[in-house]
Amino acid sequence: MTPAKAPSNEGGGSERRTNPVLRPAVQAVFDRLLTVLRKARRSEVLDLIGGAERVDDVLRNYPDHVPTFLELAWQLRAQPDFVVFFRASGSRGDGPVQDRSTPIAPCDLTFDQIGRSLLTGAARLVFERRERAWAERRAKQEAARRSKRREAGAKGPLSSRLISPLKTMFEGDHDLDPAHLRAHYPGHGLFAVLRPYLVEPWQFAFLEQYARLGTAQAKVLGHLIWRVRAPEMLETLISLDVEELSVIQAACRAFAETTLGVPPDQGPRWELKGKAARDRDRIEEQIAAEVSTTLDAIVLRHPGALDAIREMGLSARREVRRLTQVYGADIWMVFEQPDRLHNARNVPDHLLRVLGPxxxxxxxxxxxxxxxxxxxxxxxxxxxxxxxxxxxxVLAGYLADPVRKPIWNTLPAKFNNAYKYQPDATPGLGAPNNRESLRLIGAGIFQSLRLGHLEIF
Incomplete structure (x- = not known):
C-alpha cells in the first residue's frame, strides 16, 4: 500500500517572488476590491481584515479571510475594472477566463495556481511573524536574566562580585539581537518543510495552527496536514512532542516488522557486506514504506489509538508485535478502545492465537x-x-458473563491435578488423555456454560 501523496503545488510555490508581474497584479486587484466594497458600504467584509490595504498585511495577519477575497475577485472578474486582470494567456478576446484552470495573462498562471501562491506566501509570512515574536521574547528574557545576575553579583559576597564580571565578559555586555536567536526557534525552517503540502484553499484557515508545529514535528507529520481538516485532529497532532512521535514511530515500525515477517533485532547494518547489505537495504525500504502507511492510517482513521500508544510509551512495541499476529491491520481498532485493549493485553501469550479475534x-x-x-x-x-x-x-458472551465465571474458575483444578494430556495418545489403560477424551470432557463444560451453572456429567 503506497502512502497518499499531496497534490502537486506546481505553479503555486514562490511565484509571488519570482514572477515579476504577479505581485503587482494581485495588489491591483485587491485595491479594486477595496474600492468596490467601500462604495457598496460592505463594512462587515472590510472589518474582517482590520483596515489592511496591502496584500502582504492580509496574508500575514488575516490569512483565514484570504479565500473570501479570492472568491470575490473571481465573481467580479467580468466587471470592467477587473477583466483586464483575468484575460487568458494568448487570447485576443476581451472576456475573462471561464474556469480556474486556464492560464491568465500576463503572469501565465491559473487562478488556482495564484491561490496556491498566495497560500504559500501567507504561510511564509505567518511563520516568520511567529518566529520573530518568539525571538524578541527570548531576547527580552535573556536581557532580564543578565540584568538580574549583574544586580545580584553587585550585592552578593566577594565570590559573586568576582565571577559576575567574568560572565559578563564571556557573554558580552551588549543587548542580544533577536535575529541571532531565530536559529534556536523550534519552528526554524518550518516553511521549507511544509511548503510542498500547502495545496488547498481551506488551509488558509489553519496556518496559525501550522505555525505552532516544531520543525522536527513537521518532518514526521507534515505530509499529513493537507489531509487533516478537523481542527480537533490537527490540535492532537500539534500536541505530539518529538519524544511522543518517536514512540509512535517505534510502534509503527513494530507493526511493519511483524507484518513483513522481519525479526525486530537484525544487528547493525555496518557489519553486513555484499548481498546481505543489499537485502537489508531492500528490507529497510519496505519497512519505511509500511511505517509511513501505518502512521497515516493511525492519524487519519484511528486517532484514538494515539493516546494508547503515548500512554504505553516504548512498551507499546511489544504489545503491537503481540496483537498484530492476531488482528493484523485491525489492531488499531483495538487500540482505540481502552477496554478492548486492556482485555487483549491481559490474554496470556500462549492463548493469543487460539482466541484470535x-x-x-x-x-x-x-x-x-x-x-x-x-x-x-x-x-x-x-x-x-x-x-x-x-x-x-456465543463463546465470547460466556467468557464475559460474570454469572458463568464460576464455571471457568473450576478448570485449573480440574486439569492441574491428576489429568494428564497428550493430544495424539493411543487410548488404553493408564494412557494419557487424548484429544477425543478432552472433547468429551469439554462437551460437559460447554453444556454447563449453556445452562449458566455447573453441571456434573
Missing part, C-alpha cells in the same frame, strides 16, 4: 483463570474445541 472480549480475570491451566497445549486445545462447539459469538 476474541482476545479483546475476554475479561482479564477470565484470562488469568485460563492462564492458570498449567498444560498449555491442553488449554489451547480446549479453547479450540469451545470455538468449534459454541461458535465465537
Amino acid at each position: 476474541l482476545c479483546h472480549r475476554v475479561p482479564p480475570d477470565v484470562s488469568a483463570i485460563l492462564g492458570h491451566i498449567r498444560d498449555r497445549t491442553l488449554a489451547r486445545d480446549l479453547i479450540t474445541l469451545a470455538r468449534e462447539d459454541l461458535g465465537d459469538e
